[in-house]
Amino acid sequence: KNYIKRYLCTQEAMADIVFLVDGSASIGLSNFQQIRDFLSSLVSNFDIAPNKVRIGLVQFSDTPRTEFYLKTYENKQQILDYIRQLPYKTGGTNTGLGLEFLLKSHFVEEAGSRAKWNVPQISVVITDGNSQDEVEPHAQELRQKGIKLYAIGIKDADEKLLKQIANQPYDQYVYSVSDFTALQEISQNSETISLIADCREITSADIVLLVDSSDSVGDTNFAEIRRFLHTFVDRLEIGGDKVRVGLAQFSHAPYQEFLLDAYRDKANLLKQLENIMYHKGGTNIAKALDFIRESYFSQARKNVPRIAIVITNGNTNDTAEEAAQKLRQQGVVIFVIKTGQADATHLSTVANSPQEEFLFSVDTYQKLDGLVENLRRRVCNAVEDQLRGKQHIFG
Structure with missing residues (x-):
């Protein structure tokens, strides 16, 4: 039995939490009552208010049904009253x-x-088993949008399915209990699942942006990259003792645009980003990674988190794994944004692990803007992890 060892604890936090509850026929009425009790005991632990924790609830069987939205209830008692009366749907299981x-x-x-x-x-997903439809692509899309997924399997739930739903590491996000009464042990266990609020602001970091400037990008798409960089950097606290940003481009060779210590104020930095030139040429990612290691991160501040963000369409013949590992050995955490249709397999060896945290993928350059906040939040978490001395698993 793998009980939830920690319980949902967000006393000081802000969070939007939506429960997705299996209401299929295989659950049975008496077990559904256990789910009601479980939800009530979890919700009781939250500080619920419009400016703190908001709760939503969806029940699914053949089809999903909204029980209430994140904005529906503004206090805990209203939510608990609703859960006590939660009608049992029955039907198939289309997770x-x-x-x-x-x-x-x-x-x-x-x-x-x-x-x-x-x-x-x-989102916390509670289910008793196999799904009659495909789960993984939908879960992946949620995770890519930055939504954290917990999976709680009850009775004989298929562990493989739970892992398709949940974030990694699985020991923090996947729980299976052998029967419904064990749900109560989960919610009463004194140790707790802590849904710690994601970090809000990047306090201090050296961030190097590495941009693909090869022929296969094209002028129109390069303009989208410029816009994306501008929006992303605009959300950072730029300053000599706060966040510093450097920029390099690459095609068949790397190009130095500006180093980490070039701009101490945001206005000048943003102006510079608006004016970056599109170089054209082939694509050599390995050479570019070596270049930022030698020319940029050699100037990084001591004890300040180091982040590289690589934007590329991935059309390259070189394998960049070794160059990426050398960067990681210097304590650099690497994010990769893959644009367009190219195969991302070799890029997964460039990005840190797990991929769903560090490798983004958009099929058109126009969708880059939609990534800004999710990227900022994940960089923020990586910075906090580095400051706490937690090492990310390397690819």
Whole structure:
């Protein structure tokens, strides 16, 4: 039995949490009552208010059904009253449909989501088993949007399915209990699942942006990259003792645009980003990674988190794994944003692990802007992890 060793604890935190509950026929009425009790005991632990924790609830079987949105209830008692009366749906088990419904109907501003204000987005999925539809692509899409997914499997739930749903590491996000009464042990256990609020502000970091400037990008797409860089940097606290940003480009050779110590104020830095030239040429990522290690991170501040963000369409013949490992050995955490349709397999060896935290993928350059906040939040978490001395697993 793998009980939840920690319970949902967000006393000081802000979070948007949507529960996705299996209401299929295989659950049975008496077990559904256990789910009601479990939800009530979890919700009791939250500090619920419009400016603190918001709760939403979806029940799924053949189809998903909104019980209430994140914006529906403003206090704990209203939520507990609703859960006590929660009607049992019955029917088949289409978990994938439920996950897709979360993304389209619940983690949106109209439903009360505060994602654009950097409030952590969390979903807790409770199910008793196999799904009759495909789960993984929908779960992946939620995770890519920065939504943290916990999976709680009850009775004979398929562990493989739970892992397809949940974030990694699985020991923090996947729980399976052998029967429904054990749910009560989860919620009463004194150690707790802590849904720690994602970090709000990057206090101090040396960030190097490494941009693909090869022929395969094209002028129009390069303009989208410029816009994306501008929006991303605009959300950072730029300053000599805060966040410093350097920029390099690469095609067949790397190009130095400006080093980490070049700009101490945001206005000048943003102006410089607006004017970066598109170079054209082939694509050599390995050479570019070596270049930023030798020319940029050699100037990084001691004991300040080091982050590289690589933006590329991935059309390259070289293997950059060794160059990426050398950067990591210097304590640099590498994020990769893959644009366009190219195969991302070799890029997964460049990005840190787990991939869902460090490798982003957009099929068109126009979608880059939609990544800004999620990237900022993940860089922020990586910075905090480095400051706490926690090493990321390397690819």
